[in-house]
Amino acid sequence: MKLFFRKYGEGPALIIIHGLYGSSDNWVSIGRMLAKNFEVFIIDQRNHGQSPHSVDHNYQLLKEDLKEFMDEHEIEKAVIIGHSMGGKTAMFFAVDYPEKISHLVIADISPKSYEQTNAMQLRAHTAILNAMHKLDFYGINSRQEIDDILSKSIPEFRIRQFLLKNIKRSRSNEYSWSLNVKTIKTELPSIMKGLDENQIKITGFPVLFLKGENSEYIQKDDIEAIYKIFPYADIETIPNAGHWLHAEQPKIFLKKIEDFILQ
Secondary structure, three states: OOOOEEEEOOOOEEEEEOOOOOOHHHHHHHHHHHOOOOEEEEEOOOOOOOOOOOOOOOHHHHHHHHHHHHHHOOOOOEEEEEEOHHHHHHHHHHHHOHHHEEEEEEEOOOOOOHHHHOHHHHHHHHHHHHHHHHOOOOOOOOHHHHHHHHHOOOOOHHHHHHHHOOEEEOOOOOEEEOOOHHHHHHOHHHHOOOOOOOOOOOOOOOEEEEEEOOOOOOOHHHHHHHHHHOOOOEEEEEOOOOOOHHHHOHHHHHHHHHHHHHO
8 A cells, every 4th residue: 555654854764653543744743853863754554644545454454554665665674663553553563574673662552452451442442433433524614613523422622632633624615534434443453453472572673662651551561561572672651641642742752762763
């Protein structure tokens, strides 16, 4: 699949992979700052942003999309930064293509399956996607109207503002989702899946996991799984940050990445 991307800077290749409901647009400021030392590529994963839609969405496809992207742009090896779902994509990619990674940074996601071990996250995403899927855009004239409708099912203002970045408006002034909500809703169980911590061990390159201090995506049991799969990984916490740690604490997030990669 030919993915949409943004590119900044020159130097060694660095690829940023966004999370669920995200897009390359969410990472422009971080990408531009990293472009001082790297040639930065920020991709839109399938069914997100400006990349093509598909009826399928799972990590076997997402990792192959990344491989195809690197081949297309003649990137032999890259620093890969993945947030949330993008972190899972990066981890699945690392299993099959370790030789194509120089450094791996995983932002606020563990390698474990969230379908079984973190039922709260599964329920939260199910509720969000149900609300997005049920939204009828007919007769809607503003983003505020969309926000008002979503607020009945999604009370968290910050989450709604993030979701609203996936709204597009046609030349005829009609609103719709840029995100492929139908496929994402159907494929949510696949998105929640993880790696088998008892069968996989990856040691070929430096690995950094960054956890938001206020996030529940990496818990105590997850840390044990991280070390089983990535025995030499560094795990650090971003203070006063939740799941969207790159947006909540961009300076600290950036410094930890640069210290890790450029040391």
